[in-house]
Amino acid sequence: MEVKMKVGSDGVAVITFSNPPINAFAIPIIASLKEKVGEAINNDDVKAIVLTGKHGKFSGGFDIKVFQNGKLSLLTDFSINLVGNKIEDAKKPIVAAIEGLALGAGLEVAMGCHARIATPNAQLGLPELSLGIIPGAGGTQRLPRLLGLPKAIEMMLTSKPILSEEGKTLGLIDAIVPPQELLNVSRQWALDIVEERKPWVRSLHNTNKIGSLSEADEIIKVARQQSKRIAPNLPHHQACLDVIEEGIVQGGYPGVLKEGQVFGELVVSDNSKGLVHVFFAQRATSKVPNVTDLGIKPRGVKKVAIIGGGLMGSGIVTTLIVSNIYVVLKEVDSEYLQKAIKTIEANVRGLVAGKKLAQSRADKALSMIKGVLDYSEFNDVDMVIETVTEDLQLKQKIFSEIEKACPPHCIFATNTSAIDLDLIGEKLGCQDRVVGAHFFSPAHMMPLLEIVRTEKTSAQVIVDLMTIGKIMKKVPVVVGNCTGFAVNRAFFPYKQSAHMLVLLGVDLFRIDRLITNFGLPMGPFQLEDLSGYGVAVAVGKEYATAFPDRSFYSPVTDLLVKNGRNGKNNGKGYYVYEQGSKPKPDPLVLPIIEESRRLAILMPQGKPISVTDQEIIEMVLFPVVNEACRVIEEGIVVRVADLDIASVLGMGFPSQRGGIIFWADLVGSKHIYTSLKNWSEKYGNFYKPSRFLEERAMNGVPLSAPVSSAPKTTS
Numbered sequence: 001m002e003v004k005m006k007v008g009s010d011g012v013a014v015i016t017f018s019n020p021p022i023n024a025f026a027i028p029i030i031a032s033l034k035e036k037v038g039e040a041i042n043n044d045d046v047k048a049i050v051l052t053g054k055h056g057k058f059s060g061g062f063d064i065k066v067f068q069n070g071k072l073s074l075l076t077d078f079s080i081n082l083v084g085n086k087i088e089d090a091k092k093p094i095v096a097a098i099e100g101l102a103l104g105a106g107l108e109v110a111m112g113c114h115a116r117i118a119t120p121n122a123q124l125g126l127p128e129l130s131l132g133i134i135p136g137a138g139g140t141q142r143l144p145r146l147l148g149l150p151k152a153i154e155m156m157l158t159s160k161p162i163l164s165e166e167g168k169t170l171g172l173i174d175a176i177v178p179p180q181e182l183l184n185v186s187r188q189w190a191l192d193i194v195e196e197r198k199p200w201v202r203s204l205h206n207t208n209k210i211g212s213l214s215e216a217d218e219i220i221k222v223a224r225q226q227s228k229r230i231a232p233n234l235p236h237h238q239a240c241l242d243v244i245e246e247g248i249v250q251g252g253y254p255g256v257l258k259e260g261q262v263f264g265e266l267v268v269s270d271n272s273k274g275l276v277h278v279f280f281a282q283r284a285t286s287k288v289p290n291v292t293d294l295g296i297k298p299r300g301v302k303k304v305a306i307i308g309g310g311l312m313g314s315g316i317v318t319t320l321i322v323s324n325i326y327v328v329l330k331e332v333d334s335e336y337l338q339k340a341i342k343t344i345e346a347n348v349r350g351l352v353a354g355k356k357l358a359q360s361r362a363d364k365a366l367s368m369i370k371g372v373l374d375y376s377e378f379n380d381v382d383m384v385i386e387t388v389t390e391d392l393q394l395k396q397k398i399f400s401e402i403e404k405a406c407p408p409h410c411i412f413a414t415n416t417s418a419i420d421l422d423l424i425g426e427k428l429g430c431q432d433r434v435v436g437a438h439f440f441s442p443a444h445m446m447p448l449l450e451i452v453r454t455e456k457t458s459a460q461v462i463v464d465l466m467t468i469g470k471i472m473k474k475v476p477v478v479v480g481n482c483t484g485f486a487v488n489r490a491f492f493p494y495k496q497s498a499h500m501l502v503l504l505g506v507d508l509f510r511i512d513r514l515i516t517n518f519g520l521p522m523g524p525f526q527l528e529d530l531s532g533y534g535v536a537v538a539v540g541k542e543y544a545t546a547f548p549d550r551s552f553y554s555p556v557t558d559l560l561v562k563n564g565r566n567g568k569n570n571g572k573g574y575y576v577y578e579q580g581s582k583p584k585p586d587p588l589v590l591p592i593i594e595e596s597r598r599l600a601i602l603m604p605q606g607k608p609i610s611v612t613d614q615e616i617i618e619m620v621l622f623p624v625v626n627e628a629c630r631v632i633e634e635g636i637v638v639r640v641a642d643l644d645i646a647s648v649l650g651m652g653f654p655s656q657r658g659g660i661i662f663w664a665d666l667v668g669s670k671h672i673y674t675s676l677k678n679w680s681e682k683y684g685n686f687y688k689p690s691r692f693l694e695e696r697a698m699n700g701v702p703l704s705a706p707v708s709s710a711p712k713t714t715s
């Protein structure tokens with residue numbers, strides 16, 4: 001970690017910062033940068049300054065670890081004294097030479113400079129909102145002044161970077177040059193400013209891109225409405241617009257002051273802590289002890305066979321072919337095969353329509369599938385992923401067949417969402433090649449890939465699957481083997497909790513509404529409609545067998561099916577599904593619910609229980625935390641934070657809440673334990689707190705603390 005300065009014979013001081021891998025502005029970097037800029041300004045031999053980063057990058061931004069360490073007082077100094085007073089208001093011109101990326105504080109420092117020269121394809125952005133904060137160091141003020149309000153607001157609210165080419169068109173970048181010319185052109189540019197051949201722009205004082213007050217007012221008003229709709233649970237989006245507005249109405253400097261104040265409030269908020277936790281937790285999933293630290297090189301997986309072209313199979317094929325991987329898709333007959341191909345085509349069309357895939361790539365992707373009805377094409381596949389129905393015997397039969405049909409290096413993966421892998425691979429001679437590749441529905445959209453290893457799965461197979469997962473733009477999380485693995489196991493009580501509440505007399509649509517307000521993309525009943533009741537019933541049986549002490553039978557789903565309701569599949573579930581309109585709660589389902597309540601006989605004295613909105617959220621989610629505790633205790637996850645990432649990416653648990661365990665620690669294990677104990681006394685074993693939760697609550701140890709550090713109770 002260092003900042004170096006070299007003064008050339010041309011009188012230009014080049015100040016280079018280095019903090020691999022992304023040149024984050026850590027505290028020592030900021031202090032040295034300030035010192036070096038001061039030195040250059042006071043040195044009479046220096047006419048102008050160039051700021052640049054080492055390792056092919058300008059900077060990925062402020063060192064986010066500082067947010068977790070709480071040393072935040074430095075931020076005002078960084079924003080006002082370094083970027084404002086020292087750089088922008090310097091009496092010598094300063095040019096930013098940007099290679100690779102300038103994000104967050106990286107771009108903010110560059111915008112404080114008097115010109116910006118970039119290499120082609122450099123990424124420029126202010127992604128701070130994705131961390132629950134707003135851009136600091138004047139970012140909220142200088143970006144609108146450099147490229148106009150609409151684009152600046154879009155970049156901040158979406159956290160999406162632009163490339164230098166677009167930056168040049170919009171006025172953020174002054175010139176684009178090849179990497180080998182970057183420093184020379186930047187030096188010359190700085191000297192040209194000295195000689196007044198190029199303008200000396202202090203962007204905070206620039207007003208020509210802002211437009212009139214009424215225009216700005218209208219743009220901000222529209223952005224506020226959009227934000228309310230798109231990010232209803234993320235108040236920092238509105239806070240960002242408040243700060244931008246302050247700068248427009250009061251001027252750039254008051255805007256910077258307000259930005260500092262709001263930044264200071266947001267950076268200590270639970271939302272920001274949750275999002276920062278998710279940022280680091282996601283990156284940590286790439287590190288699996290005794291797997292990724294063994295120096296194993298991934299083998300290329302070029303051709304994959306998929307068995308079964310249903311919803312999951314089609315989704316997995318889609319994600320493979322758009323990632324340039326050849327697929328052999330096996331179905332039982334040509335009718336099913338045609339149906340699967342049609343689904344895949346529709347998936348690909350959807351990706352094109354959503355601008356996630358270019359039409360030219362879509363055509364190429366679709367040419368990469370070969371549909372088959374037998375195993376004759378399996379002799380050169382590198383991996384098979386089985387995606388047939390949750391039937392153990394069928395899966396065992398398929399695995400014995402593929403062992404004979406595939407080459408000896410082939411990986412045998414199953415997409416089962418609940419069945420124990422040891423049972424599936426029981427009869428195979430090559431159990432080291434058996435692994436779970438658990439995708440989440442819809443597989444071509446959901447980012448999580450749960451990689452399930454057994455005691456026998458080889459490290460090579462895990463490394464290969466992690467690598468192919470990343471090529472497919474998934475986040476692979478390696479977990480251990482048990483019924484439901486990490487995500488479905490932890491979340492198996494989710495549906496049950498919701499059913500329990502309904503059987504206790506609570507309105508199902510109220511539950512869905514509250515869970516959506518909490519931040520999940522949909523409530524448990526709408527989710528059940530979407531995934532289909534067949535899966536729910538099959539998986540429910542697995543859990544009932546594996547965890548009989550905490551499973552209960554809810555008659556609701558069976559009664560729905562008996563009444564001709566199959567969920568979204570046939571347009572009728574808890575909700576009615578009509579083409580082109582949002583799902584509508586169906587009042588016709590209420591008599592079915594009434595009948596279920598009569599059969600279940602759970603309501604105390606036959607009367608619905610009375611619960612607050614907060615209690616409903618807790619009664620749905622605390623049983624999930626309880627089961628997650630068992631997952632942690634049994635060592636199913638490598639580290640507790642893996643469960644947070646898995647819950648966010650697999651279940652849509654709101655990322656601003658940091659994932660299921662991070663959230664539980666904010667709520668407090670004691671409260672969770674006491675509530676569950678109380679409910680278990682009133683409503684039965686389903687709520688009974690696990691031993692792990694009890695121990696942690698009693699000893700005041702966070703649930704996220706590593707397992708070995710939790711003191712055991714003597715009782």
Ligand SMILES: C[C@H](O)CC(=O)SCCNC(=O)CCNC(=O)[C@H](O)C(C)(C)COP(=O)(O)OP(=O)(O)OC[C@H]1O[C@@H](n2cnc3c(N)ncnc32)[C@H](O)[C@@H]1OP(=O)(O)O
Nearest residue numbers: 022024060061062063064065103104105127135136137283
């Ligand atoms: C005052 C200001 O307004 C406040 C700010 O600047 S807040 C920060 C704004 N910047 C950001 O949000 C960018 C965050 N970083 C990223 O998006 C990506 O890391 C990146 C695009 C820069 C690079 O991506 P990629 O090459 O895939 O590398 P990636 O694996 O993500 O990161 C490499 C390492 O750098 C770390 N890292 C990345 N950005 C970091 C940051 N801003 N602070 C601290 N560490 C960071 C990662 O944790 C990872 O560490 P590890 O190797 O120990 O796991």
